[in-house]
Amino acid sequence: MSSINLVDLAEDNLRDEARRAMEVCNACRYCEGYCAVFPAMEMRREFSDGDLDYLANLCHNCQGCYQSCQYAPPHPFGINVPKAFAELRLQTYADYAWPQPMAKFFDRNGTLVTLLTALCVAGVIIALMLIQDAKVVFASHVGPGAFYKVIPWGVMTAFAGATFLFAILSLVMSFRNFWRASQRPATDIVRPRTLARAMHDIFTLKYLGGGGHGCNDVSDQFSMRRRYYHHFTFYGFMLCFAATSVATIYDHVLGLQAPYAFFSLPVMLGTIGGIGLVIGPVGLIWIKIISDPAPLSKKMIGGDYALLMLLLLISVTGLLLLGLRETGAMGILLAIHLGFVLAFFIAIPYSKMVHGLYRSAALIRYALERQEESEAHAAAQGKPKVKAA
Ligand code: SF4
Ligand code: SF4
Incomplete structure (x- = not known):
């Protein structure tokens, strides 16, 4: 042949x-x-x-x-x-997408994520101009509750809560579908030793290190840059998520309304995370541009770029909002930033973001298989059960 x-x-x-x-x-x-x-x-x-x-x-x-x-x-x-x-x-x-009709979103993922982003940003700006007086939008607001003078707290919370909770539900169901295909019981996921090993591999991005020297993005030369930029993206994202969670506790539990001081915990977490979420996506986009195209899938490239650009735009607009929050630009910047965030929340289960979910599930299964292989080997030699190396 x-x-x-x-x-x-x-x-x-x-x-x-x-x-x-x-x-x-x-x-x-x-x-x-x-x-x-x-x-x-x-x-x-x-x-x-x-x-x-x-x-x-x-x-x-x-x-x-x-x-x-x-x-x-x-x-x-x-x-x-x-x-x-x-x-x-x-x-x-x-x-494995849930609900199944949404699987079509992966057909032209780059185009659809880009279109969704444009619609969300335009939609939030148009809705803001319809519900709010232009003088309020372009006035400078300072002090606790300044953001909510432009976009009411209830509207912000309702959209963010509904889209984020649906994304979580969809990810859980997709994970379940993927795990079911392994024909292993769900209880296998929570075996402490194998779960700990899998978590180590997930959080260190161990296999982006290739055989120990890194990836071969451009040629047969090894490089760790893809792993490092991925770390910036992942941990930048996690810090931004932590910033949002802390801000939610400040607001709902402590009764302290945003915007917060620059050296407050949520702003520090968000700033460091936002910088990581600029460096990471820029680096990953650059690597994609210079990569050897032969081992890449053309079908995936559009979705990869769309997600990286969306993450980059969220962090850039978030940092701009921080810098200009006491000026008349705050209102429109807030609308643009929330438009990107809304698109991201909707796209989480139907974009390249799901690679983290399935890769984590695969690493958990791999840790289980290694443990079982190790135990079978020990049993064949008549030894007591041993830990996987
Ligand atoms: S199978 Fe994938 S992760 Fe493993 S060496 Fe090949 S490209 Fe790298
Ligand atoms: S066939 Fe190629 S990719 Fe597969 S193990 Fe051999 S050298 Fe590696």
């Missing part, structure tokens, strides 16, 4: 192509030290659709196995594991 036929097959059936790649890799095993995918692959001789979905989400797209593969194109085998898995991952986002 020629390489052209193999590529055609890949476009026809994503799981067939991923299965073919895994069967070749399982015979070769040259890349077994690169990431969790290869040890997980070696535990199997056959690959069900559920196994492939799991392996695809275990892949962090470091591209190490592509750059070192002697069977990569132009070899007739045409093995391209990162690309095959990237395309299958996108399919799993649609397959």
Whole structure:
């Protein structure tokens, strides 16, 4: 069979192509030290659709196995594991989405997330101009409750609460769908030892380190920059989330209304997080621009850029709002910032954000499988149960 036929097959059936790649890799095993995918692959001789979905989400797209593969194109085998898995991952986002009709959102994800963002920003500005006097919008407001003089507290809370709670529900249901495909009981998720190991791998982004030297974004040269920019993005996001949570407690429990002083806890958390959420997305966008396109999935690129731009715009407008909050620009900046935040909340379960959910589920399953393999090995040798290495 020629390489052209193999590529055609890949476009026809994503799981067939991923299965073919895994069967070749399982015979070769040259890349077994690169990431969790290869040890997980070696535990199997056959690959069900559920196994492939799991392996695809275990892949962090470091591209190490592509750059070192002697069977990569132009070899007739045409093995391209990162690309095959990237395309299958996108399919799993649609397959496990909840509610299912929303799976269509992944078809043209970049376009739809961009359109949603534009609609939300325009919608919030138009609604603000309809419900509020222009003099109030463009006046400078200072002191506790200044933001609520422009956009009422109840309106802000209702939209943020409804969209965020729906996003959480949708993510929980999607996680459930993904886990069910593993045919493992839900109680396996909360085994303390394996959960602790998985959490370590998730929060350190261990496998963005490839085989220990980093990713091969541009060429066969290793680099840790993708891991570092991902850390800026992830921890920047978490700090911004912490800032919002602390502000909610200040407001609802302590009765202290925003805006808060610059050196208050929510503003400090938000500022540091916001700076991280500028550095991270800018770095990740830059890496995407200079990356070798061969191991990338064209279908995923639009959604990747759309989400990174949305995160960047949220942080930039949030920082601008902080700097200009005592000026007449505060009202319109608040509307623009909240428009981006609203788009983000709506898009969370139907954008690249879900990669964190499925990758976490895959890492939990991997920790379980390693533990069980370790216990089976110990039992075969007649030893007491041991911890996985
Ligand atoms: S990616 Fe290539 S080199 Fe690596 S295990 Fe698979 S076939 Fe072997
Ligand atoms: S691209 Fe990286 S993470 Fe994905 S399978 Fe290859 S080595 Fe593993």
